[in-house]
Amino acid sequence: MDFCRGYVIVSPFLMKEVEVISFDAEGTLVTPEFSEAIWHETIPAIYAHRTGLDIVRARETVFEEYASVGEQRLEWYDINYWFSRLDLGSAERAIDQCLPRIGYYPEVMQVLSSLGERYRLIVASCTPHEFLRFLLADTEHHFVRVFSSVSDYRQLKSPAFYRSICKEMGVTPDRALHVGDNWQLDFVTSREAGLHALYLDRSGRTDHQSITDLTELERHLI
Numbered sequence: 001m002d003f004c005r006g007y008v009i010v011s012p013f014l015m016k017e018v019e020v021i022s023f024d025a026e027g028t029l030v031t032p033e034f035s036e037a038i039w040h041e042t043i044p045a046i047y048a049h050r051t052g053l054d055i056v057r058a059r060e061t062v063f064e065e066y067a068s069v070g071e072q073r074l075e076w077y078d079i080n081y082w083f084s085r086l087d088l089g090s091a092e093r094a095i096d097q098c099l100p101r102i103g104y105y106p107e108v109m110q111v112l113s114s115l116g117e118r119y120r121l122i123v124a125s126c127t128p129h130e131f132l133r134f135l136l137a138d139t140e141h142h143f144v145r146v147f148s149s150v151s152d153y154r155q156l157k158s159p160a161f162y163r164s165i166c167k168e169m170g171v172t173p174d175r176a177l178h179v180g181d182n183w184q185l186d187f188v189t190s191r192e193a194g195l196h197a198l199y200l201d202r203s204g205r206t207d208h209q210s211i212t213d214l215t216e217l218e219r220h221l222i
Ligand SMILES: [Mg+2]
Pocket: 024, 025, 026, 027, 028, 180, 181, 182
């Protein structure tokens, strides 16, 4: 989607009107370790135990199953679907086991505290609530609402989803800013809905149209 990089970041002047700041969760606030632990380690390990396959073969098989569904389908995000499909029993123990792996990026707490004094903060994520409630447990007091496109609207993040959450928040889209690490779902799609948007590229590989960590948000909000 490189052609989309022609978008121009909205100017700080326009950002003065922002009342609501919306954050993606995974890859934006929360590091990938918990998800990787669940999907890449724990599920293959339980599958290996159940089937008697060695862990390498079990992981290959499970990854093939993931790929056969693909991240455009809602089932991709549904842990209970996967535990049922792979006949793994209950997901609760696996989730519990991975909870110590939940972590936030270093700047997150300070940025949320600071921005929370001036803006209403929300989360807009594809991740289902059954994960979000764990992932956001230590930060949820900063957010006035947590929206899951999959749990609440049965869809991935779409322009309609972004418009709906703005409506829920009682603002027009141009009074909201969304930030996230998925170029298409966070940046392009929220802009299509009329929100201000910032693309978070923690690798720092892209140009001035992105931010590399959340401390840079404030620079765009002056
Ligand atoms: Mg993300």
